[in-house]
Amino acid sequence: MVRLVSMDGVSFEVKKNVAAVSLFLKERMEIFLDESVIPLPHINSKILGMVVRYCEQHVVAAARRKAAKATLTDKAVASEDIKRCYADLGKGEDIHCLFDLLMAAWDLEIDSLVLLTCQSVVNIMKKKTPEAIRVDFNIENDFPPEVEARFRMGFIWAFL
Numbered sequence: 001m002v003r004l005v006s007m008d009g010v011s012f013e014v015k016k017n018v019a020a021v022s023l024f025l026k027e028r029m030e031i032f033l034d035e036s037v038i039p040l041p042h043i044n045s046k047i048l049g050m051v052v053r054y055c056e057q058h059v060v061a062a063a064r065r066k067a068a069k070a071t072l073t074d075k076a077v078a079s080e081d082i083k084r085c086y087a088d089l090g091k092g093e094d095i096h097c098l099f100d101l102l103m104a105a106w107d108l109e110i111d112s113l114v115l116l117t118c119q120s121v122v123n124i125m126k127k128k129t130p131e132a133i134r135v136d137f138n139i140e141n142d143f144p145p146e147v148e149a150r151f152r153m154g155f156i157w158a159f160l
Contacts (some may be wrong), residue, residue, distance in 0.1 A: 010045035
């Protein structure tokens, strides 16, 4: 077991194989063999809890996939299990929480979580207007109105 400590001092006890989903944590555990407490000063407890839950689900899904490796049908079933496990990640979270989760996944080197979180952000952005995206990300519209109008006419399909 290894204990991960968030920036706000909350500890998460996780199995080493769960922590090893993160390349950063895996390398740290390999280098510092006797280290059982790993501080993560840039990740708050809410986000670290989501990361730990993802890693646990990832380990379970990988075990199912390995067990179902025998036939093509079993692989399809395992693939569906993985999709189901990850489907709820990020649902109901605001864009800022997903951004924090993305940054944590990036820092901890969990590529599959980076991709999944990016896809969640894309899915949220698909349903929004450019103005709403600017508000969410605090982006100033620096286009003069005539330039923006020409842009919208040139790429009308993007604003449907």
